[in-house]
Amino acid sequence: MAARAATLLHSNAYPSASGSKKASSSSASSSSFTSALVDLRRPTLISRYFCSRKLSRRRSAFPLIVAHSVLPTEKPDRVSDRKEPKFSWRWLKAFAMGELQARKLRSPNTGTEALLMGILIEGTSQTSVFLWQNGITFFKARDQALKLIGKPNRYFFSPIRPPLTESAQRAVDWAVNEKLKLGENGEVNTTLMLLGIWSEEDSPGHKILTSLGFNNDMANELAKHANTDEVALSFGGLEGEAAAVLV
Incomplete structure (x- = not known):
């Protein structure tokens, strides 16, 4: 015991x-x-880029969210491997907003129409301001998207990161390849992404742009500034819907 x-x-x-x-x-x-x-976890172009940069506390959380999205590295045979491109933070924001719009539309994928709406709702890049000034607004693009793809199914829930459609993937790959052709200076920006969407003639994004009055002359005008810093210097020409979104 x-x-x-x-x-x-x-x-x-x-x-x-x-x-x-x-x-x-x-x-x-x-x-x-x-x-x-x-x-x-396979490192992507964006995650490698931001690991070596010091960002402010306000901006630091955003790239980490986007780093695991479907990016051109998922299709390495489509993108030149000469140099890893850099992505502007406006491009990242527009891309994330495009994914968000795809979820709001309850779509299983992120298509070119969602990427276009992401560019428009981002609102501060020169591409977004150019579109708003020419009457191509987010609200009009959303209405046209609903006409093309139909009303969303209220009982369907999109994935957190809807994968890109084939046309959207080609548009992003086109933007990356064009940036590599332009040289090492600058970043992949929303101008290149919009031109990539415009290059996909059978895509919903191209059809929406055409229905809202976008044409080759506008595309050529944007192409002149494809390799410059995308800063919207003023919003004096924006009125109505644009001002409401940008505020």
């Missing part, structure tokens, strides 16, 4: 040894699980 009591006393007096072993084993298993998850 005394021996049994001594055994119980000994086990109660030193619980930390066994507890520490369990804690260490659990921490080791969790660390190995975490490392396995990290190994499964």
Whole structure:
């Protein structure tokens, strides 16, 4: 009886040894699980780009969200491997807004119509301002998109990151390749993405642009500034719907 009591006393007096072993084993298993998850994550062009940049606290969280989206690295045979391009933060925001619009439309994929709406709702790039000034607004593009693809199914829920359609993927790849052709200066911006959408003639985005009055002359005008910093200097020409969105 005394021996049994001594055994119980000994086990109660030193619980930390066994507890520490369990804690260490659990921490080791969790660390190995975490490392396995990290190994499964394929780095994208955007994640590599932002790992080497210091961003403000306000902007730092956004690129991490977009880094795991479907990007041209998913189709490496379509994109030249001479140089990894850089993406402007307006491009990233427009891309994320396009994914969000695809989810709002309850679409299983992010199409060129969603990318176009992402550019328009971003609102601060020179491409977005150019479109708004020429009467191509987000609200008109959304109405045309609903006419093309129909009203969304209220019982369908889109994935968190809707993958790109084939035409949208080609549009993004076109923008990246054009940036590589233009040289190392500058970044892949919303101008190149819009021109990529315009290059897909059978895509919903191209049809929406055509129905709203966009033409080759406008595309050529935007192409002149495809490699410049996209800064909207003023919004003096924007009225009505544009002013409401930009504010």
